[in-house]
Amino acid sequence: MFKKVLRTIIVLAVLAILYFGGIILYGTITEYKPVPGSTELLSVSGQPAGTTPDSVIRILNWNLGFGGLGAEMDFFYDGGHMVRAERSVWDKDFVGQLQTLKDNQPIDFYFLQEADIHSKRSYYVNMVDSIGRMLQEYSWTFGMNYYVQHVPLPITRPLGHIESGVVIYSRYPVLQPERHQYPGAFPWPTRIFFLDRCYLVNRIATKNNKELVLINTHNSAYDETGRIKEEEMQVLKDYCEKEYAKGNYVVVGGDFNQCPPGFDPHTWDPGDYPLFIPPAMDPDMLPAGWTVAFDPSHPTNRHLDKPYADDSFKTLIDYFVLSPNISVNNIHTIDNQFRFTDHQPQLLELSLH
Numbered sequence: 001m002f003k004k005v006l007r008t009i010i011v012l013a014v015l016a017i018l019y020f021g022g023i024i025l026y027g028t029i030t031e032y033k034p035v036p037g038s039t040e041l042l043s044v045s046g047q048p049a050g051t052t053p054d055s056v057i058r059i060l061n062w063n064l065g066f067g068g069l070g071a072e073m074d075f076f077y078d079g080g081h082m083v084r085a086e087r088s089v090w091d092k093d094f095v096g097q098l099q100t101l102k103d104n105q106p107i108d109f110y111f112l113q114e115a116d117i118h119s120k121r122s123y124y125v126n127m128v129d130s131i132g133r134m135l136q137e138y139s140w141t142f143g144m145n146y147y148v149q150h151v152p153l154p155i156t157r158p159l160g161h162i163e164s165g166v167v168i169y170s171r172y173p174v175l176q177p178e179r180h181q182y183p184g185a186f187p188w189p190t191r192i193f194f195l196d197r198c199y200l201v202n203r204i205a206t207k208n209n210k211e212l213v214l215i216n217t218h219n220s221a222y223d224e225t226g227r228i229k230e231e232e233m234q235v236l237k238d239y240c241e242k243e244y245a246k247g248n249y250v251v252v253g254g255d256f257n258q259c260p261p262g263f264d265p266h267t268w269d270p271g272d273y274p275l276f277i278p279p280a281m282d283p284d285m286l287p288a289g290w291t292v293a294f295d296p297s298h299p300t301n302r303h304l305d306k307p308y309a310d311d312s313f314k315t316l317i318d319y320f321v322l323s324p325n326i327s328v329n330n331i332h333t334i335d336n337q338f339r340f341t342d343h344q345p346q347l348l349e350l351s352l353h
Contacts, residue, residue: 032147034196036183037235041176042141042200045129049137050171052207053108055352056329060104061253061318063113063218063301065341066122066164067094071308073342076154077222079275079305083157084121094127096340098134104334104347109202110135110169111216111253117142120160128167138169143179143200145218151193166200166216166254175203175211182235184220184228195220197228199236199254206249206352213243217254224276229258233285240323241287249352250323255301255343256281257317260292268299268314275305278317286321291328293348294319298333300344308338320348327351 034040070093074080085093101110115131116122132140144165151159168177182197199217206212217236220228236252243250259265261283269277286292294300299314306312322328329349336344 032144032196034181034198036181036185038181040143040179040181042143042179044139044141044174044177046132046135046139048139048171048173050108051173052205053172053212055207057108057212057350057352058106059109059111059214059251059253059320059348059350060101060107060345061111061320061348062097062101062345063255063318063341063343064097064115064127065343066114066116066119067097067125067127067341068121069093069304069342070096070340071338073304074306075304075342078303083154083159087123090123093340094122094125094130096336098131100334100336100340100345101131102134104345107347108171109214110138110167111214112167112169113216113218113255114164115142115167116162116164118161118163121162131167131169135169138171139174140167140169141174141177141200141202142167143198143216144196145198146195148193153193166198166218168200168202168214168216170202170204170214172204175205177202180235180239182219182232184231194222197232199239211246211248212352213248213250215240215250215252215254217252217256219255219257221257221278222276223257226279230282230285233281237285237287240290240321244287244323244325248323249326251326251350252321253319253346253348255318259316260294260319261286263294263296263316265315267296267316270311270313273303273313275303275313277313278315287323289324291322291324291326292319293322293328293331293350295331295333295346298335298344300333300346302338302342304342312338318343318346320346322350325353327353
């Protein structure tokens with residue numbers, strides 16, 4: 001009897017090793033591996049209606065959470081249990097996102113993160129094309145930052161195939177759109193199932209023969225040491241300073257996965273929160289004299305350890321950084337109580353000088 005039980009245990013252990021070994025081997029062979037620091041020239045989809053922007057510009061920034069992290073959801077990566085929303089809930093939330101994007105027009109540019117194009121978690125809906133069909137007077141460029149053939153976790157309901165990234169929708173012609181790969185990565189084998197972080201650059205000609213350089217960024221999460229984010233921010237800072245030195249206007253927007261410099265990460269802390277809290281950004285990570293534009297009165301992100309409630313942990317990690325030749329006319333967070341995703345959109349009105 002003992003030998004039979006032992007044989008069964010050994011067989012199960014061997015099968016488990018073969019399964020996980022096979023998953024890691026397959027993930028390694030099929031890994032999406034952009035070279036750190038590399039630049040990829042992107043194609044442009046759609047046809048913009050405008051020619052050259054005025055000096056006053058409106059930009060909406062929003063992490064869509066792949067259309068599936070609305071108020072009903074928690075998420076297993078963040079201490080919850082759920083993997084993806086039920087299809088009816090996902091449809092409701094994505095329709096709500098589309099309506100929000102439309103209701104806040106006129107908008108010159110949209111900066112969106114976690115926009116899926118072919119993923120199990122979003123029922124293989126191409127969110128980028130769906131938004132593009134609605135925004136018929138815009139062109140768009142998409143930068144992939146998450147391409148994994150099969151995410152094996154959780155074991156009982158794996159996330160599966162993911163293709164996702166960052167996108168900018170523009171009412172004006174885009175010059176030389178580029179995807180820039182950030183340096184830094186989690187160690188193998190973790191990295192083969194995680195995002196390959198990047199920033200997306202669009203250049204727009206202005207009426208005074210300069211360029212408006214738009215940068216959509218989605219920086220690393222789950223980086224408790226802060227080392228990876230520091231590497232990313234140094235690269236971003238160097239790029240911004242070079243563009244401003246050319247006389248260009250520079251706007252960086254996105255999900256920084258860290259609070260603005262000087263902002264208290266515990267502003268909406270319900271107390272004794274046990275999970276990791278993103279710290280405030282070191283001011284030295286940004287160019288001197290630049291403006292950080294955010295609305296301190298509303299959170300932009302909630303944690304996903306449970307479905308949304310009044311006592312959910314909330315913070316502010318989505319905002320803009322502007323070069324000194326740009327002023328802020330207005331910045332506010334659209335407070336929708338996290339109905340459609342775990343982030344809230346920010347609407348910025350700025351002036352070029």
